[in-house]
Amino acid sequence: MPNPPAADTPLLTVRGLCFARNDAPVFGPLDFAVHAGEALLVQGANGAGKTTLLRVLAGLLRADAGGITHAPGHDHPAYLGHLPAFKADLSVVENLAFLCGLHGQRGTQSVEGALAIVGLAGFDDALARQLSAGQKKRLSLARLWLSPAALWLLDEPYANLDLEGIELVNRMVRAHLDDGGAALVTTHGAYAAPPVRTRMLAL
Numbered sequence: 001m002p003n004p005p006a007a008d009t010p011l012l013t014v015r016g017l018c019f020a021r022n023d024a025p026v027f028g029p030l031d032f033a034v035h036a037g038e039a040l041l042v043q044g045a046n047g048a049g050k051t052t053l054l055r056v057l058a059g060l061l062r063a064d065a066g067g068i069t070h071a072p073g074h075d076h077p078a079y080l081g082h083l084p085a086f087k088a089d090l091s092v093v094e095n096l097a098f099l100c101g102l103h104g105q106r107g108t109q110s111v112e113g114a115l116a117i118v119g120l121a122g123f124d125d126a127l128a129r130q131l132s133a134g135q136k137k138r139l140s141l142a143r144l145w146l147s148p149a150a151l152w153l154l155d156e157p158y159a160n161l162d163l164e165g166i167e168l169v170n171r172m173v174r175a176h177l178d179d180g181g182a183a184l185v186t187t188h189g190a191y192a193a194p195p196v197r198t199r200m201l202a203l
């Protein structure tokens, strides 16, 4: 991960952020900041705009108004979306190597180590399309673990995971925050909030 910003500099600052579809507001104006060592839990009912907000913060959708400021050197957050972003006919290891080549890799982590952490040791040569939904989510978590980004944008990270997988996500978030990172996490409820310093953003 790049050097964390000074303690008083947020990793992410959002001011007056608004998003509309066909002139109907989806969310906003929103104002918040996320500092290193902090998790922001984005809560809201189905359709409240949680996924839309994370896609705007990931740079995949353009906001209608307002500003998003990243700390210097931290303008590429890691985004864990609903759908796994893997090449179906590449193996588990090939997918991770490809994505690390494209987006960079956290210096201290190895592909093998990340697969062991997420419970996919021994799946190196399995094709991505042969994985179950939960195994695909675990592969996405391995990619997240390998990412050099300090800011994690996690959209429903608990979906498709068993109880052990939910604890895995919480362990990963805690370790990432301890390491000077930060995370935005969407969830329908507080049923699986990570056990870390957490603030709420209700949509």
Ligand SMILES: Nc1ncnc2c1ncn2[C@@H]1O[C@H](COP(=O)(O)OP(=O)(O)OP(=O)(O)O)[C@@H](O)[C@H]1O
Pocket: 021, 026, 044, 045, 046, 047, 048, 049, 050, 051, 052, 053, 188
């Ligand atoms: N591609 C799209 N085209 C048009 N409208 C969309 C599109 N994606 C989402 N919407 C609408 O935008 C609103 C916000 O959707 P979004 O997916 O951000 O909600 P959410 O809070 O993540 O919901 P959920 O909890 O069901 O995942 C909803 O009313 C939805 O119908």
